[in-house]
Amino acid sequence: MTAEPTLPELQTPSREEEQAEVIRRLEEDIIFGRFAPGLRLVEDTLMQRYGASRHFVRQALFQLERQGIVLREKNVGATVRFYSADEVRQIYEVREMLTRQAALMIALPAPDSLIDQLSELQRHYCLKADAQDMRGIHETNDAFHLALFSACGNPYLVRSLQDYMNLTLPMRAKNLADSEGLALSRRQHELMIELLKGRDSWALAQLCVDHMQYSKADYLVRISNDKKPQ
Amino acid sequence: MTAEPTLPELQTPSREEEQAEVIRRLEEDIIFGRFAPGLRLVEDTLMQRYGASRHFVRQALFQLERQGIVLREKNVGATVRFYSADEVRQIYEVREMLTRQAALMIALPAPDSLIDQLSELQRHYCLKADAQDMRGIHETNDAFHLALFSACGNPYLVRSLQDYMNLTLPMRAKNLADSEGLALSRRQHELMIELLKGRDSWALAQLCVDHMQYSKADYLVRISNDKKPQ
DNA sequence: GCCATGGCTATTGTCAATAATAGGGGCGAT
DNA sequence: ATCGCCCCTATTATTGACAATAGCCATGGC
Numbered sequence: 001m002t003a004e005p006t007l008p009e010l011q012t013p014s015r016e017e018e019q020a021e022v023i024r025r026l027e028e029d030i031i032f033g034r035f036a037p038g039l040r041l042v043e044d045t046l047m048q049r050y051g052a053s054r055h056f057v058r059q060a061l062f063q064l065e066r067q068g069i070v071l072r073e074k075n076v077g078a079t080v081r082f083y084s085a086d087e088v089r090q091i092y093e094v095r096e097m098l099t100r101q102a103a104l105m106i107a108l109p110a111p112d113s114l115i116d117q118l119s120e121l122q123r124h125y126c127l128k129a130d131a132q133d134m135r136g137i138h139e140t141n142d143a144f145h146l147a148l149f150s151a152c153g154n155p156y157l158v159r160s161l162q163d164y165m166n167l168t169l170p171m172r173a174k175n176l177a178d179s180e181g182l183a184l185s186r187r188q189h190e191l192m193i194e195l196l197k198g199r200d201s202w203a204l205a206q207l208c209v210d211h212m213q214y215s216k217a218d219y220l221v222r223i224s225n226d227k228k229p230q
Numbered sequence: 231m232t233a234e235p236t237l238p239e240l241q242t243p244s245r246e247e248e249q250a251e252v253i254r255r256l257e258e259d260i261i262f263g264r265f266a267p268g269l270r271l272v273e274d275t276l277m278q279r280y281g282a283s284r285h286f287v288r289q290a291l292f293q294l295e296r297q298g299i300v301l302r303e304k305n306v307g308a309t310v311r312f313y314s315a316d317e318v319r320q321i322y323e324v325r326e327m328l329t330r331q332a333a334l335m336i337a338l339p340a341p342d343s344l345i346d347q348l349s350e351l352q353r354h355y356c357l358k359a360d361a362q363d364m365r366g367i368h369e370t371n372d373a374f375h376l377a378l379f380s381a382c383g384n385p386y387l388v389r390s391l392q393d394y395m396n397l398t399l400p401m402r403a404k405n406l407a408d409s410e411g412l413a414l415s416r417r418q419h420e421l422m423i424e425l426l427k428g429r430d431s432w433a434l435a436q437l438c439v440d441h442m443q444y445s446k447a448d449y450l451v452r453i454s455n456d457k458k459p460q
Numbered sequence: 461g462c463c464a465t466g467g468c469t470a471t472t473g474t475c476a477a478t479a480a481t482a483g484g485g486g487c488g489a490t
Numbered sequence: 491a492t493c494g495c496c497c498c499t500a501t502t503a504t505t506g507a508c509a510a511t512a513g514c515c516a517t518g519g520c
Contacts, residue, residue: 090384
């Protein structure tokens with residue numbers, strides 16, 4: 001073989017990564033508010049925007065429909081999904097329940113390895129927060145919570161929790177940019193690490209639930225204001 | 231228009247239903263044990279077996295992968311997924327937690343409309359049980375639990391619960407054919423209806439959790455026996 | 461005899477052309 | 491003027507052909 005048929009993998013994002021990239025960009029466009037709820041997501045438009053084939057766009061829409069942030073109607077098309085106040089409250093009710101249960105299952109005091117891991121993730125989180133890097137904040141924040149709840153020992157519970165975290169992404173997104181919410185979030189993360197060193201599981205669980213109240217309340221106020229003055 | 235271009239919808243299952251049919255048949259083949267865990271699910275084979283196009287078979291495999299009863303590996307193919315004893319215990323741990331929470335959220339005493347609806351569903355269940363109609367038993371049983379838990383008032387919680395019921399389908403399937411388990415199940419359903427007329431939420435929740443112990447224990451014994459004598 | 465290498469086969473992944481569908485706007489009848 | 495019908499367009503759904511990939515077996519060099 002003197003001439004390689006195709007260059008290995010340098011300029012080509014290897015299809016598999018291309019798919020992931022389309023999903024991520026579409027997700028970002030939605031959760032960061034560039035695509036408003038109710039907006040139609042026409043396949044051809046997205047094909048052009050992301051420079052991807054119909055196949056990948058389709059898959060991305062399916063995936064995000066499954067995640068709950070896109071609504072697809074047969075033979076009509078996809079739109080950015082909108083959640084009413086009641087739906088938001090119900091979603092958070094389940095998320096809070098799962099969070100409390102997972103937190104209570106974490107054996108205290110936590111091993112040093114977990115403390116170290118979380119401290120490291122928290123350091124990255126602060127870095128991204130200072131840099132105002134929206135995507136980075138979101139990713140490091142989720143990584144922190146994922147690592148924390150993984151300590152509950154039940155991967156299926158973690159998976160369900162993750163599903164609800166993804167579902168609430170559009171509601172939490174704005175707070176990733178809000179400096180007040182960001183500062184509160186940071187303090188709560190550090191308090192969580194402290195509580196992991198102690199033995200009070202109940203306090204930890206309550207803190208984890210409290211941790212999500214700010215963005216929930218803020219979102220509820222926001223959609224309530226959007227509706228009334230219109 | 232003297233001659234209609236295509237007959238309306240009598241012999242053609244309208245594509246949409248064809249997709250659902252493929253999913254249901256594949257699901258049945260797996261949960262009723264016709265396809266053993268670990269068996270390779272080759273697309274072409276399934277295309278032939280179900281008389282469906284590659285597209286529909288693919289979609290069905292995706293759907294059942296999401297449900298957790300099929301395992302797909304990139305560029306390798308799909309297989310019937312196998313769960314270890316530990317995984318089964320973890321899955322049931324979450325299912326029990328969700329079940330208990332949902333049951334506790336049902337307002338007691340329940341309205342007559344719910345009692346009537348459940349009694350009716352229970353009647354259908356008994357009918358199918360007497361007829362030894364496996365698919366019928368499974369469907370009416372799930373309909374009963376779905377109606378019961380829907381009374382908790384939170385559709386998202388119900389959806390998650392349903393996800394776990396689907397995930398445990400392969401473990402519960404054998405009990406749908408087992409006359410002993412069937413009789414126990416029937417008695418427990420009737421007891422649930424009785425408890426719905428009272429005010430003891432805790433008893434109801436405990437009964438709902440107890441209700442799933444028989445099939446779980448039975449499945450764990452079964453896979454433990456499968457492994458050892460080999 | 462053993463390991464590396466190359467091609468072969470079975471299988472899945474991708475695509476672009478084609479079919480089906482729903483919704484809207486115009487046109488004619490009343 | 492209004493109502494109902496039909497065609498037309500925008501959009502998604504389906505399909506089969508084709509490309510890419512992984513695992514296997516045979517073959518040759520050491």
